Amino acid sequence: MSATPAPDNETLPPAAAADAAPVRDDLVIATQDLAKAYVMEGGGVPALCGVSMHVRRGEFVSIMGQSGSGKSTLLHVLGCLHRASGGSYRLDGIEVTDLNDDELSVVRNQKIGFVFQKFNLLPHEDIVENVALPLVYARQPRHERLAAAKRMLQVIGLGDRLHHKPGELSGGQSQRVAIARALVTEPAVILADEPTGNLDSVTGLEIMALFQALHRAGRTIVQVTHDREKAEYGQRIIHLKDGLISEVEVVVSPRRAEQVVSGVEVLA
Amino acid sequence: MIEWGNAVRIGLMGLAVHKFRAALSMLGIIFGVASVVAVIAVSEGARGEVLKQLAAMGVNNIMVTGLDWRSGGSETRDIKKKARLGSNGLTLREAEAALAHCRLLVTYAPLRKVQASIRSGETPVSADVVGTTPAFLGVMGYRLREGRWFLPPDEKEARRVCVIEDTIRQECFKLESPLGRTLVIDHEPYEVVGVLESKEASSDQKYEVIDIKQLNRRCYIPLAATLARMTQEPLSDQVSEIIFQCRSSRDVHAAAAVLNRCFDAWHNMESWRPDDKDFKVRVAQDLVKQTEASQRIFNYVMGCSAGISLVVGGIGIMNIMLANVTERRREIGIRRAVGATQHDILRQFLFESLSICLLGGLMGCLLGVGFTWLVQYWTQWQTVLAWWSMFVALAVSLLDGVAFGTYPAWQAGKLDPIEALRYE
Incomplete structure (x- = not known):
């Protein structure tokens, strides 16, 4: 797969640069000198040392880096699970660095869909309840959220297993449930942390196909991976090293996962 | 704030996952409430009996x-x-x-x-x-x-x-x-x-x-x-x-x-x-008053001992809830990641301890009725089941749930989402 290094280290979004006047509404993620240091006994340990990056609406971006490069920290900060210790971060037009814990919870609920490496489903709830979980905290009435969860599971191809427990599903199915959960609130961005890390290659491909289908349907996706091949399913690759962006690659012709999961197009 | 119905459902679900543990942690409350109900039944029975005797003496x-x-x-x-x-x-x-x-x-x-x-x-x-x-x-x-x-x-x-x-x-x-x-x-x-x-x-x-x-x-x-x-x-x-x-x-x-x-x-x-x-x-008539006074002392003493057992029960609840919070850190992390606030998590665990206490209180009431019946059966003492004693016992057990469930629930609420998600 071919990929060319971008000359600009994310000072301006490529789209905005092309349009001469930056259209900020087009940016789902915009960070400026984002820093994060962990407080330890012997003082602060820097994990991010000034990351400036942008993700446009409808983009599929991969973040790559060695372990310890800060990619997980970056994802946690982008996912509002951690607060940045410096810099600014606008998510879907909202400056989130100033928000308190409760407000960050609302932002996570409404703007972000998480997909984790270990699926992170609640083992004692059936999968409809799992998918409906974010809607609980969006204060939706029970019948509405169950209906939405069922719809999402049907779209994702698990409509016949609504009342199964996560333990009764395969890894690929579990990850699809997790993706359904990430989608159910119609978030601004889906953040995936090594989404295929716990899956075999065929199932991993299935998940990539699902991501690509969602991307085609207009979803914004940011995935963190250490696997170059998986990264190339996205349009751009942001390389991190020692808490800094070392390189931004534009993937000229992203890989295509052959399998297309039926029904995903409906999401558009 | 998430709706109460759902909070109760989640709380009960938390109990259902560890039925045996929940039952064990309820024991203190069950016996506390049962003893309150039984003691009050015996005491009320005794009072009724004394009043009857005094009536026999002539007012x-x-x-x-x-x-x-x-x-x-x-x-x-x-x-x-x-x-x-x-x-x-x-x-x-x-x-x-x-x-x-x-x-x-x-x-x-x-x-x-x-x-x-x-x-x-x-x-x-x-x-x-x-x-x-x-x-x-x-x-x-x-x-x-x-x-x-x-x-x-x-x-x-x-x-x-x-x-x-x-x-x-x-x-x-x-x-x-x-x-x-x-x-x-x-x-x-x-x-x-x-x-x-x-x-x-x-x-x-x-x-x-x-x-x-x-x-x-x-x-x-x-x-x-x-x-x-x-x-x-x-x-x-x-x-x-x-x-x-x-x-x-x-x-x-x-x-x-x-x-x-x-x-x-x-x-x-x-x-x-x-x-x-x-x-x-x-x-x-004064003897009735004296009797009532000594009855009151009896009630205070028994109330105190029942109160102590409820406190011990509450400590049991706290212990189990702390273990629950530790064990379910990952769940807390997941809920926080999808948008639960600290208050949502606090409320969830508080509801769980309240559910344990309420359930324990109800079972304690039943057991108390059983105890009362046994006391009457074995000693032939007159007993009177007082409904108010059950309400009091239930209210106290709920109070127990709040008093001893708040700290573990607060601990759960303030967990760092990432730390919680990393928990194996």
């Missing part, structure tokens, strides 16, 4: 009791001896004088308790011998099972007749009629002329609140017979107790005050402390 009655200076420790004996120097104790003359003096009084019945041996044939009988007058039956409102009560000639001629209570009849005469039979009291034969109906209040004489311990074990003989034959001073008219009957229950306190003044004057004890006097004036 219009005032009891003047002479204190026996021979009993008690040497010190109090000396004081009492001194007290007795100025008076001859309670006498029939005083009773007559009091009746003449106080218009509120209708009649009186004197009692003289004597130490005497009783035999039925050759068999010794355990009973109290009490001398009294024909008025006693009416004053006390007792009923005869068979035969007759004393008549004026019995008293006048100090006849050797006796009226026995039901327990004595059962023990000495079994199925035969005791009328016309003889009991030997202090080596002298007394003819049984009547049997009193058993007083239902004394279902085993367990409550010695008043002097009715031997309620169904008394053998009454004419007072004159007692005074003439069983005392060392044959001319004495000393009695142990005088029961005055009042015109109406409203007047008893006024009459009791008059009686107090009279006996103070006659015994030269105006300046004595009530406890040091050689007599005591008691009103049946």
Whole structure:
């Protein structure tokens, strides 16, 4: 797969640069000198040392880096699970660095869909309840959220297993449930942390196909991976090293996962 | 804030996952609540019983009791001896004088308790011998099972007749009629002329609140017979107790005050402390109050011990909830990641501890009913299940849930989402 290094280290979004006047509404993620240091006994340990990056609406971006490069920290900060210790971060037009814990919870609920490496489903709830979980905290009435969860599971191809427990599903199915959960609130961005890390290659491909289908349907996706091949399913690759962006690659012709999961197009 | 219904559902689900653990942690609450319910049932039953007994004594009655200076420790004996120097104790003359003096009084019945041996044939009988007058039956409102009560000639001629209570009849005469039979009291034969109906209040004489311990074990003989034959001073008219009957229950306190003044004057004890006097004036209604006061103390003591068990139960709940929070960190992380606020998590775990406590409280109520039934079955005590006790116990157990569930829930709420998600 071919990929060319971008000359600009994310000072301006490529789209905005092309349009001469930056259209900020087009940016789902915009960070400026984002820093994060962990407080330890012997003082602060820097994990991010000034990351400036942008993700446009409808983009599929991969973040790559060695372990310890800060990619997980970056994802946690982008996912509002951690607060940045410096810099600014606008998510879907909202400056989130100033928000308190409760407000960050609302932002996570409404703007972000998480997909984790270990699926992170609640083992004692059936999968409809799992998918409906974010809607609980969006204060939706029970019948509405169950209906939405069922719809999402049907779209994702698990409509016949609504009342199964996560333990009764395969890894690929579990990850699809997790993706359904990430989608159910119609978030601004889906953040995936090594989404295929716990899956075999065929199932991993299935998940990539699902991501690509969602991307085609207009979803914004940011995935963190250490696997170059998986990264190339996205349009751009942001390389991190020692808490800094070392390189931004534009993937000229992203890989295509052959399998297309039926029904995903409906999401558009 | 997430809706209550869902919070309850999540809380109960949390319990359902670890049923056995939840059940174990509930035990403290269950037994605490059960003991509260059972203890209150027993206590209420006892109160009802005492009230019944007092009703049997008559709400219009005032009891003047002479204190026996021979009993008690040497010190109090000396004081009492001194007290007795100025008076001859309670006498029939005083009773007559009091009746003449106080218009509120209708009649009186004197009692003289004597130490005497009783035999039925050759068999010794355990009973109290009490001398009294024909008025006693009416004053006390007792009923005869068979035969007759004393008549004026019995008293006048100090006849050797006796009226026995039901327990004595059962023990000495079994199925035969005791009328016309003889009991030997202090080596002298007394003819049984009547049997009193058993007083239902004394279902085993367990409550010695008043002097009715031997309620169904008394053998009454004419007072004159007692005074003439069983005392060392044959001319004495000393009695142990005088029961005055009042015109109406409203007047008893006024009459009791008059009686107090009279006996103070006659015994030269105006300046004595009530406890040091050689007599005591008691009103049946006041005994009810005394009983209620001692009942209250009993309730406080039992309430405290039940409270302690609820606190211990609460600590158990806290322990289990802390373990729960640690074990379910990942779940907390997931919920936080999808948008739960710290308050949502706090509320979820608080609901769980509340559910444990409420469920434990309900089970405790059932167990308490069972305990009460068992107590009644084994001891034959009267018990009364008080519904309010269950509400109180449930409320206290809910309070327990809040008091001991808040800290673990707060711990859960303030967990860092990432740390929580990393938990294996």
